[in-house]
Amino acid sequence: MNTGANQTIRCTVNQCKYHEQAKNLCSLDAITVGTHEANPTQEQCTDCLSFEVK
Template sequence: MSCNANSHIKCTVTQCKNHSKDTDCCSLNSITVGTHEANPTMYECTDCMSFELK
């Protein structure tokens, strides 16, 4: 895992091991976004599938 912030991917989930320690950004080059709903209608219905617990 890289600790470099990717300024193109904003993230405030500090519990994720991919979170940049210095800024509210992800350290990955890209992420996968998914859903837990059959018919998502709001952003709360989406999930970062790249999340990994620290």
């Protein structure tokens, strides 16, 4: 659900359709974070699975 900027989810991925441009926030109520690695060891291993391209 898209209900405006969520003050508790900060995000800099402005290519996502849920990104709130002005304050670098996510507009979803909640997101899912996952990984594309078998054994994640650093932040680059994690992904926002709620991402959708604009």
